[in-house]
Amino acid sequence: MNPPKPNQKRRVKLWAVRSPLSRKASTSATFLAFILPFLTWCLLAYVPFVWHPLVLVQAPGDSNIPGTYSYLAQGQRVEKSEFDGRNRELVAAGKPKAVGVAANPIYFQAPDEVARALYTAFTTAPERDGDLWLHESLLQSIKVILLGFLWSAVFGIPLGVLGGTFAMFSRLTEPFIDFVRYMPAPVFGALAVTIFGLGEEPKVTIIFIGTFFQMVLVVANTTRSLDVSLLHAAQTLGAGPRQLVFNVVLPGILPALYRDMRILLGWAWTYLVVAELIGEKSGLSAFIYQQQRYRHFDNVYAAIAIIGVIGLLTDQALALVAKYLFPWESGNLALVRLGRGLRRSLPAPKPAAAESLLTIGDE
Amino acid sequence: MSHAEPLSLPSYLDQPPEVVAHLAELYRRRTVMRIDGLSKLFGSGAEEVVALRDISFDVHHREFISVIGPSGCGKSTLIRILAGLDYPTAGQVLVDGLPVEGPGADRGMVFQGYTLFPWLTVKQNVLFGPSMKGTPKLRAEEKALEWLRLVNLSDFADAYPSQLSGGMKQRVAIARALANQPRILLMDEPFGALDAQTRASMQAHLLRICGQVNITILFITHDLDEAVYLSDRIVVLGARPGRIMEIIEVPVSRPRSPNQFLSGSFLSTKRRLEELIHHVEISAKPESEMMAEVYG
Numbered sequence: 001m002n003p004p005k006p007n008q009k010r011r012v013k014l015w016a017v018r019s020p021l022s023r024k025a026s027t028s029a030t031f032l033a034f035i036l037p038f039l040t041w042c043l044l045a046y047v048p049f050v051w052h053p054l055v056l057v058q059a060p061g062d063s064n065i066p067g068t069y070s071y072l073a074q075g076q077r078v079e080k081s082e083f084d085g086r087n088r089e090l091v092a093a094g095k096p097k098a099v100g101v102a103a104n105p106i107y108f109q110a111p112d113e114v115a116r117a118l119y120t121a122f123t124t125a126p127e128r129d130g131d132l133w134l135h136e137s138l139l140q141s142i143k144v145i146l147l148g149f150l151w152s153a154v155f156g157i158p159l160g161v162l163g164g165t166f167a168m169f170s171r172l173t174e175p176f177i178d179f180v181r182y183m184p185a186p187v188f189g190a191l192a193v194t195i196f197g198l199g200e201e202p203k204v205t206i207i208f209i210g211t212f213f214q215m216v217l218v219v220a221n222t223t224r225s226l227d228v229s230l231l232h233a234a235q236t237l238g239a240g241p242r243q244l245v246f247n248v249v250l251p252g253i254l255p256a257l258y259r260d261m262r263i264l265l266g267w268a269w270t271y272l273v274v275a276e277l278i279g280e281k282s283g284l285s286a287f288i289y290q291q292q293r294y295r296h297f298d299n300v301y302a303a304i305a306i307i308g309v310i311g312l313l314t315d316q317a318l319a320l321v322a323k324y325l326f327p328w329e330s331g332n333l334a335l336v337r338l339g340r341g342l343r344r345s346l347p348a349p350k351p352a353a354a355e356s357l358l359t360i361g362d363e
Numbered sequence: 364m365s366h367a368e369p370l371s372l373p374s375y376l377d378q379p380p381e382v383v384a385h386l387a388e389l390y391r392r393r394t395v396m397r398i399d400g401l402s403k404l405f406g407s408g409a410e411e412v413v414a415l416r417d418i419s420f421d422v423h424h425r426e427f428i429s430v431i432g433p434s435g436c437g438k439s440t441l442i443r444i445l446a447g448l449d450y451p452t453a454g455q456v457l458v459d460g461l462p463v464e465g466p467g468a469d470r471g472m473v474f475q476g477y478t479l480f481p482w483l484t485v486k487q488n489v490l491f492g493p494s495m496k497g498t499p500k501l502r503a504e505e506k507a508l509e510w511l512r513l514v515n516l517s518d519f520a521d522a523y524p525s526q527l528s529g530g531m532k533q534r535v536a537i538a539r540a541l542a543n544q545p546r547i548l549l550m551d552e553p554f555g556a557l558d559a560q561t562r563a564s565m566q567a568h569l570l571r572i573c574g575q576v577n578i579t580i581l582f583i584t585h586d587l588d589e590a591v592y593l594s595d596r597i598v599v600l601g602a603r604p605g606r607i608m609e610i611i612e613v614p615v616s617r618p619r620s621p622n623q624f625l626s627g628s629f630l631s632t633k634r635r636l637e638e639l640i641h642h643v644e645i646s647a648k649p650e651s652e653m654m655a656e657v658y659g
Contacts, residue, residue, distance in 0.1 A: 227476075232446075232472075233472065251482045254482065326482075327523065328524070329481075340521075
């Protein structure tokens, strides 16, 4: 009959179906999402008996002994079977065995090597004159993405909104867009190079083609999903077609439109590599391609990781900005308060003459 | 206690003198909205469904008129036509003698789903109508606050709709519609989504507002108590096809108060409504026929 203790801890189920996690559990899980793959990577890279399919030859033994595997040399990564074969040959000849350690393939870099490369890739001059530094390649890539995405938004958003608002417009544009959107953007690569020549323009064009057609359809869909009763309400309040579009449809879809743009920006990044490899190679893709040719795989991973980091950071930053931009969804009123504070600091408007204001009609 | 005898009620047609006087005065007033021979068909040929048939009645200035009926009687179609959001197949709607061609600011509307603009604050929602007309901002803003005071929400002028309860949202919707100074306020089951307590308090709010503001209201509901409690007259619709069964002049005197819920005139009106609506619901279609319709 004892009443439950008020501070008794409720058991929180971590794997309950469709129920939210506690703040603490959620934060921990987010960290784990990165830490678990990282630990797996460390395990594969540093623990000799996990994977390590090759042998890094440290001392090949007497190379004068002839045999099938006599080609072993110091610093080579060879299959275990080759290494064992050479040792059999050496033992048969009465010589000391070759020395080697278990190793991973050259393309599999350890975390510390990639971490070092993340720094050194920025500070190392390119191997050939005229090649770009990593930060220059990075800026080139970002510029291509942003230009392609901006052009796509400049045309895609208005077309999408019109399509979502006017059934006629949607019928006039969407069937054709649907048709084009199934053509993979890269097939226009050669064409774009012919039209725009080498340089940046054909690459921007590929990003544009890759995102624009999807954008129109996505935006049209978002526009259509606006609650139609809001439009009815606005009409009974006297809004005309123009006012419906600018005062109801646009503000009504703004948060969803913003979310769409976040997703589509990620989409634009996926077209980056294709765009950069057509015509004259450029940007991060050119850097990665080049480093791969020099077998600097640490730099390859560094460049790939940078793309991931940029993507993650922009998305998180955009999500954070959204909280301030759309207070009616997030409940974050910081910007609203700032605006009100600014308005209050302006001179107060003169109050109108006092009279009974609540009159309707003329009687 | 036993109730062997059926409760004896006065006839719903017996109107006390003050109600007779009130109604006579009401009929002398100008007609704000005339609904003239309205019919609405959906589909065509064998698929044709008559949603509304020959609906005619007048709404007088400052009258509170309710439309009630069983589900499927076309109440919502009717109010959508009155608002101009849908078109009749035959007949017309006149506001101050002019035919309705589409939605307009002269007919304000309050919907069951609150339909507040979520991106605007409460005050900005109320300002929406006036700003569509290009009313100078300063004066409109002052008025908006006045309307919010009328619905007891002046403290929430800067809140967003998502921060309000259902009843508060609906009060904002009423203020927003009134701020536009419509000739008539159309209310489509406005309190249908609210819980019983909130509903009762909203009814009280609405009666108070009607006392303070010159407003004509056409109110759709399926709640019999609500219809009797609020209305001067009640238009009872029957289902399939939607048609007027009777227009009841409510014999309950004004001002209204919850005490009247148990008065003889209130109960007799309610019983009459029940009779009309139940009768309609049962005889509309025999169950076997409906089964046949559903299962082919």
